[in-house]
Amino acid sequence: MILAVTGGKGGVGKSTVSYNLGMELDAVVIDGDLGMADLPAGHGPDLHDVLAGRATPLEAVDESGPVALLPCGRTLAGTRAADPTALTKTVRTVASEYDRVVIDSPAGLRCDAGLPLLAADACLLVTRPTKPAVIDALRTRELARAIGTPLARVICNRAPANNDNCNRLGTTLGAPVTTVPESPLVARAQRSGQPVHAIAPDSEPTQAFASIADAVEQMRIDTATVATNE
Amino acid sequence: MASLEWQVQTQGEITLVEAQVTSAYETQVRLESALSPVWAPRTQGVPVEGWDKTGYETTVGRNETVAVGFASPAEPVEPPLELIEQEATEGAPGDSESQPSSRDLLRTLGDSRPPRDITPKRESATQQQTEPVERQPESTQPPALQSWFDAIENRIEVAERLATPSDATEARAVIAEHGGIERIQRLDAQLAADEKQLSALKKRQTALLDRLATTDIPVRTLERLE
Incomplete structure (x- = not known):
């Protein structure tokens, strides 16, 4: 199962959702933000090296942290040398070994945002209950539709409980919505390079991420059924 | 048909x-x-x-x-x-129904990589690896000679760029870019001088190499005499 976590707008929490979902799904998280990576960097080879043909996808997976991670380099030269079209093959190689892969996609609508969608079986759209974030989420929804990647779920991040805007998002974007509440725990966990599960296993955000993971597991069955029927 | x-x-x-x-x-x-x-x-x-x-x-x-x-x-x-x-066939390449390829996406959505010009030089491991091999022996040259060669190389590179414009508009743009026709004339004169100096150097180098080939210090004999 390959999931792309996307959203269009920067700063809505795509990396946070990817990392925490990676924890709940026991998946490898690939930092697909080739230009401006956010997830912790390791000391070994990274995605830039893999996309430039200097390392294999599997040797770049870092299993030393709480979540298995394929980190991304931070240099301009590395971004320039990486061939973005090699992402699909890289992701499939990782999925063939680890089964579950979550790709943290970059903001925007250029090819680096489109390629994770192409590589994924389904996508999750992260947004916030604000107008600019929802507008960008709509654009990304259209991009996913054009590429042919089904939308598994909408994640309304850092939102107050029972927020009307979040509830309406489901109809606007055409997928069920999970709300992840605003919480200092998530920020604290992220700062220390941990998923929120590791520091507060019973907290509301942890439950929200776990419910997204459950929903996606269900979706996985659906995807498999569709594939068999075809 | x-x-x-x-x-x-x-x-x-x-x-x-x-x-x-x-x-x-x-x-x-x-x-x-x-x-x-x-x-x-x-x-x-x-x-x-x-x-x-x-x-x-x-x-x-x-x-x-x-x-x-x-x-x-x-x-x-x-x-x-x-x-x-x-013969026209259904489902021919270019049909919009099928899922696009990575290259299709790159073509349509645009490359997200930074332009080559702003990539810092000599910082990454890649660039060091891709540095042409023939440049390495230069480090064995005396520093003065090396900087002189570098200066000539730079002038030749400029001249090569000047030699390629395909039409008058492009040529005018190239002249403006290189600071006017006077500077280009000066460059031309300098390149002619470079050519003379390089061929003089070649003659001198050949002569020295020939002399070097025929010269042999009898070190052992001299050691015995001391």
């Missing part, structure tokens, strides 16, 4: 081919290049849809003309292209 017209030009060592395919009815055609390799036109660094290593495939509409062009480092030949008409 579709018809093909072509023009072949050479620009320096590059052959440029332009072709127009016209058809009275809708037909799928393939243009097979007689030149190899084919340097296809590119969008966002990826060959335009329809191009492959040996030619181009497209659909020509009824009473329409499709114009294409490509370059090749090969010698010009006539005819540069062969027109092959293909």
Whole structure:
């Protein structure tokens, strides 16, 4: 199962959702933000090296942290040398070994945002209950539709409980919505390079991420059924 | 039946081919290049849809003309292209129904990588690896000679850029870029002087090498005499 976590707008929490979902799904998280990576960097080879043909996808997976991670380099030269079209093959190689892969996609609508969608079986759209974030989420929804990647779920991040805007998002974007509440725990966990599960296993955000993971597991069955029927 | 017209030009060592395919009815055609390799036109660094290593495939509409062009480092030949008409088949390449490829996405959405010009030099491991090997022996040259060679090399690079403009507009832009015609004239004079100095150096170098080959210090004999 390959999931792309996307959203269009920067700063809505795509990396946070990817990392925490990676924890709940026991998946490898690939930092697909080739230009401006956010997830912790390791000391070994990274995605830039893999996309430039200097390392294999599997040797770049870092299993030393709480979540298995394929980190991304931070240099301009590395971004320039990486061939973005090699992402699909890289992701499939990782999925063939680890089964579950979550790709943290970059903001925007250029090819680096489109390629994770192409590589994924389904996508999750992260947004916030604000107008600019929802507008960008709509654009990304259209991009996913054009590429042919089904939308598994909408994640309304850092939102107050029972927020009307979040509830309406489901109809606007055409997928069920999970709300992840605003919480200092998530920020604290992220700062220390941990998923929120590791520091507060019973907290509301942890439950929200776990419910997204459950929903996606269900979706996985659906995807498999569709594939068999075809 | 579709018809093909072509023009072949050479620009320096590059052959440029332009072709127009016209058809009275809708037909799928393939243009097979007689030149190899084919340097296809590119969008966002990826060959335009329809191009492959040996030619181009497209659909020509009824009473329409499709114009294409490509370059090749090969010698010009006539005819540069062969027109092959293909039977229209359903699900032919270019059908929008199927999922796009990575290259399609790159072509449509645009390359997200930073431009090559702003990439810092000599910082990454890649660049160090891709540094031309023949540059390494330069470090064995005396520093003064090395900087003199570097200066000449820079001047030659500028001159090479000046030598390539294809038309008057481009030439004017190149002149403006290099600070006016006077500076270019000075560069030309300097290059002539460089050429003289380099050939003088070559003569001197050959003479010295010849003398060096015939000279041998009898070190052992001298050691014994001391």
